[in-house]
Amino acid sequence: MEVEVSEHIQRTGVWKPIWSSSRSRWLQACPRRYILQYVAGRGGRVALDRPKRWLWKQGRWAPPRELMSRAVRDTLRKWMFEAHARVLWTLPTARKALENEFSQALEVQNMEMMKLQRRLQSSKSIHRPLSESMKKEILKQGELVLRRAYNHPLLGELLKCGFHGEWQPLDPFTTTRTATGTAYLTPDIIIKGPQRWVLIRISTNAWKVEPDDVGVIESAGMLLWAINEPTLPVKTEEYEIARISHTEKGWRTWRIPAQQRILEDVRVLIKTDLNAARQLMIKAGPEIDIDVVPLSEKDWRCRTCGYRFNCPGGSDLQGAKIQQMASEKAMRSAIA
Ligand code: SF4
CATH class of the missing domain: 3.40.1350 (Trna Endonuclease; Chain: A, domain 1)
Structure with missing residues (x-):
């Protein structure tokens, strides 16, 4: 993984951090995940170069219920845009769109996991596709969220093209x-x-x-x-x-x-986070030595992290931290 990261940075040159609330939270919760997804995998959503695309997609891994939550969000967004253009969707149309979003997300994730399994050359299976009965159950929950949106006083009015304001x-x-x-x-x-x-x-x-x-x-x-x-x-x-x-x-x-106060607060938050991201990059060095980047604070974060299959924190977070501290100590003694 280290080779893929440094290759990527050499090809793309300067990196500038972009702030988002999820990036901000990952920067605090697991700096290594932040570097893998947002530095090494940056632009991987549309990029053709492999290490970048692989890293981005691996970071996007999510449990099926989270995939459903993303599918509901994307379906609602499409529905809103259609309603704004005065195209009326019925609830069955929205349900169909949700099913397509969810099925597609599962299919892409299954494919990516098969590719990752081949790249890792692991004999142990790292992924089990979702059973049909489980898929139906999760789909039912997603449909409930859509139905509730349809019956919500404001969301429903917008979705039914019934809102008269701007x-x-x-x-x-x-x-x-x-x-x-x-x-x-x-x-x-x-x-x-x-x-x-x-x-x-x-x-x-x-x-x-x-x-x-x-x-x-x-x-x-x-x-x-x-x-x-x-x-x-x-x-x-x-x-x-x-x-x-x-x-x-x-x-x-x-x-x-x-209020003016929270506007100032968010400016400070963004500035602090972007500085912390730059400091992290300086710590990792120009070759992005991922081994010196701190691991997750809590091991429950690793359980749903897409990098857990090849990040040492994924199998034994405490052991990986001890190992990292020992390597840093050895390096400091060598320099002294
Ligand atoms: S497996 Fe854990 S330590 Fe490794 S990147 Fe993911 S959250 Fe961080």
Whole structure:
């Protein structure tokens, strides 16, 4: 894996970090995963060069329920764009779209795991395709989330083309250049309310309605996007930020009026994270020596990490940390 990483960096030259809330969390939770996916695998979504593409795809590995959550999010996004263009989808149309998204995601993941198995030349099977009965069960849960969205007062109105105000679904995968750095900040939906603009993030899989403290600051990233948009107001008090998330109890809304303080907080968060990412790169060196990059804090993170099959943390995190500390100590003694 180390050879693939350094090869990639030599070919692509300078690396500039991009901020997103998930990258921010991985940077804290497992710096090694951050480097593997966002540095070595950067651009792998569309790249043809193999190490980059493999690393990106390996990092995208997810348990079937997480694949379903992504399929629901993608289906809802397509549905919103169609509704905005006044194309009315019925619930069965949305269900069919969801089934296609999920089946495709499973198929791609199965294929990638077979390729990874060949590359690792491992005799032990690293992947078991999902049984038909399990697939049906997970699909049923995804359909329930869609049905609940259809019956939700706001989401339902938007999806049924029944909303009469000004609104716009957006692509959250577009980046924003800010004075602090480049970041993924675009909301999923913006609505012009009677008093304020509402910037909405849709989350298809949340533990609870209210985001944690860091989550509140991350949500303020939407505000940074809005004030950077030439067609939108620049004053913070003209916005509300909201998260509509699907929890065990159904779709729930959290919303707060935007404040200057959280705008400052998100600027600081982005700046701090981008600096931490640069420091990590300096630590890894120009050849990206992945062995010196810190491993995950907690071993439960490794259980659902796509790199666990060839990262030493995946089989024995504590052992791998002891080994890493011993190597660093030996290196320091050699230099002294
Ligand atoms: S297996 Fe664990 S230590 Fe290795 S990259 Fe994944 S989360 Fe990090």
